[in-house]
Amino acid sequence: MPRPASALRGDALAASLPVTLDDVRAAHERIRPLLDVVPTPARRYPTLDRLVGHDVRVVVKHEHMLPTGAFKVRNGLSAVTALAAGDRARGIVGASTGNHGLGLAYAGARLGCRVTICVPRGNNPAKNQAILDLGATLHEEGAHYDEAILAAQRLAATTGAALVHGVNDRAVIAGAGTLTLELLEQVPELDALVIAVGGGSQAVGALAVLNARRPSLAVYGVGSTGAPTQHDAWHAGERLTPTQPVTTFAEGIATRATYDLTWPALRDGLADFVALPDDAIAEGMRHLATATRHLPEGAAGAGLAGVLALAPQLAGATIGMVFCGGNLAPADVRRLA
């Protein structure tokens, strides 16, 4: 099924959106007092504009400056603050290979609730340690993320803890939308947003805000050719069963599946979806570091790589991109040099 030339907006998109602008506003009110950099800066870099060319103006939203070094702290705080006090008291459990676990652990530390994060065996030890440092319990089980989710479901069922899924959770998606709420206030003249898509919380949160506030603004998705399921599904117009293991170093977008809560809005709302190989993602990381002098993780490099790939068709536009995180694995720092 070919994609329609233009993305849906208005009531047609609203039917696919899991959250509303009001949900995002409410999430922002809840999480704002718990963040020490809010709004995160939205900055221009002439060096970046020159690198991108095509008379494009790039605005960088610096989400890596948040606690835990990633936008996902918005998601974790939004989810935990949305729980009733009694539910929080029974504890929270989540599955993650990194930033979602850090976001939940941070929320638990700030709000005084017990958090357990299920990670697959062999998970990045630096991220495991950071989760432990925030006072959370680490539960290692399973060969990959999907098996860690099963472990989290079992723990939630046996202990009564609240399970917070990294994507299929309305409060998580509303939390991710808060960055777009801020960005529209900071840069009203934006023409387009380019967003790296892992589970899709960030892109779908953005679509929820834009559908109500700026429906003319186009949202472009960026994925990895090493984890192509979401990208391929979007171009096919239908959900696909993943057939290959993920291979990209950009773990923030290394998802194997589409997700019930984000798939319909991604399908209907994105203007385009590009997938890029690791060498283009690493080049995006290097350009981002050169222009901003801040340390990007792979998913942030993918965002800029997407801007570079889309620039010819967005000539003359003001493009927002998200510096979504800075948690580059120590072993990948060499990719910047």
Add this chain to the structure above:
Amino acid sequence: MPRPASALRGDALAASLPVTLDDVRAAHERIRPLLDVVPTPARRYPTLDRLVGHDVRVVVKHEHMLPTGAFKVRNGLSAVTALAAGDRARGIVGASTGNHGLGLAYAGARLGCRVTICVPRGNNPAKNQAILDLGATLHEEGAHYDEAILAAQRLAATTGAALVHGVNDRAVIAGAGTLTLELLEQVPELDALVIAVGGGSQAVGALAVLNARRPSLAVYGVGSTGAPTQHDAWHAGERLTPTQPVTTFAEGIATRATYDLTWPALRDGLADFVALPDDAIAEGMRHLATATRHLPEGAAGAGLAGVLALAPQLAGATIGMVFCGGNLAPADVRRLA
């Protein structure tokens, strides 16, 4: 002349301080509306505490998150906002090899005044470009920083522009003091501050705040063995004439001289002054990047290297350190890998 065992405070130190707490407060009121991350975060990292050991708690003040990527934007904004409108209209000139020039250029861009930055020939091209990107005029003259200062003095005299010295300027020092004003509010329980000393604006600004608000808090200076003049002078108890060229890669602390406005307060106010070689500074950078996942420049690495060196004598203390900037030259990124 041997150093006294304890640093001066109260009226004895006040006589050496070029600015007062009220000057710093006034600077903060002027610059706060012009910054997009204020106060900058003050954060704890358990990984950092483990690396430092000796039961020390380290608080990191994230100044690299400011526009221009360095605390010196406080200095530039403070200096330019302190000028009368008529003086600003005649333009501003400064000499710099980097962050001071960027701070003045940023202030000029925000406040709509012409800025000229004199840099020595062969200066870091990335920093030159960033200064140009902010709309400032770049004037390349002289073999090193001291000759660039002479060029700036001549330009100021012939054009009527206001000269803003990177250190010998009360508004610059008051601007640098604003970070300590914020830090004391954020972390009232601090026992000590460890500050990398280039010209000394940051350490002397801190002493001005602390002498009025927390005289018991000790301030430690950190320098480079590749630019040892300030360190050696402090231990000698008298100003020294530099005899060797500077050799450190940490350009933020690569000063060849003591300065009229900061020397007396450094001499009287610091509790100790350590100097470290480039390999210890690079190790500090790597530890800081590992623990915080943010990109430090050399001077920020020197700050942590100082904490590591001083930790045995500060066992059990809560120590503030300044992540003073993130403008690591692209050629030095390899030092992180």
